[in-house]
Amino acid sequence: TDSKGMYIIFATAKGKIRKNNLDDFSSINTSGKIAMKLDSDDKIVGVKICKDDQDIILSTKFGKCIRFESKKLRIFKGRSSKGIKGIELATNDEIVSLSIIDNDKNLKNGKKDKDSKSEVKAKEKFILSITENGYGKKTSHLDYRVTNRGGKGIIGIINSPRNGNITSSFPVYEGDEILISTNKGRVIRVAVKEIRSAGRNTQGVRIIKLSGEEKVVSAIKIDDNLI
Numbered sequence: 001t002d003s004k005g006m007y008i009i010f011a012t013a014k015g016k017i018r019k020n021n022l023d024d025f026s027s028i029n030t031s032g033k034i035a036m037k038l039d040s041d042d043k044i045v046g047v048k049i050c051k052d053d054q055d056i057i058l059s060t061k062f063g064k065c066i067r068f069e070s071k072k073l074r075i076f077k078g079r080s081s082k083g084i085k086g087i088e089l090a091t092n093d094e095i096v097s098l099s100i101i102d103n104d105k106n107l108k109n110g111k112k113d114k115d116s117k118s119e120v121k122a123k124e125k126f127i128l129s130i131t132e133n134g135y136g137k138k139t140s141h142l143d144y145r146v147t148n149r150g151g152k153g154i155i156g157i158i159n160s161p162r163n164g165n166i167t168s169s170f171p172v173y174e175g176d177e178i179l180i181s182t183n184k185g186r187v188i189r190v191a192v193k194e195i196r197s198a199g200r201n202t203q204g205v206r207i208i209k210l211s212g213e214e215k216v217v218s219a220i221k222i223d224d225n226l227i
Contacts (some may be wrong), residue, residue, distance in 0.1 A: 018083030046098025137204030
């Protein structure tokens with residue numbers, strides 16, 4: 001595939017982010033390449049491909065989110081730098097998810113008939129957030145306003161004693177399905193349409209019932225092409 005206009009985004013737990021041309025990683029031998037320099041207490045938590053007409057969303061374990069435009073993130077020429085600040089993290093907070101989402105420019109075109117309404121509903125993007133205690137919700141991506149890189153972000157989901165820390169946060173559509181995995185080796189499959197919509201500044205609802213010391217460790221969207 002043509003990689004022109006394609007970029008690779010790296011995000012670290014400590015809130016650093018870096019953008020390179022995808023071509024910088026076109027030839028990698030079996031011994032690998034250093035992709036990004038890291039502080040000793042940091043780690044890479046997400047690597048995604050994006051284009052200039054897309055936005056970047058960083059989500060933290062304390063429930064904060066920041067959304068900014070990919071095109072405003074400068075392109076790094078080398079692979080040996082640590083990147084720049086993507087979000088201002090609170091003490092002990094860290095990034096758990098890196099997401100890429102399309103811009104909203106062409107979302108609303110004013111059609112009122114039923115077909116266009118149902119089409120818009122089917123194409124509506126949500127940000128799905130899942131917590132370690134099995135709670136979560138989906139929120140319209142329009143609630144996540146575009147801001148500048150490096151800010152403190154906004155609340156994506158409330159981190160409460162009931163909810164626990166946020167495990168995953170990523171864009172979904174109404175027709176998608178997700179797999180939720182726990183530290184006890186249990187996996188469940190959930191349809192996005194069965195998960196209640198709620199505003200950003202809310203706790204959400206129970207999605208999976210856990211027992212004892214069981215915690216959610218990951219949630220992923222099922223790729224339709226793999227089913």
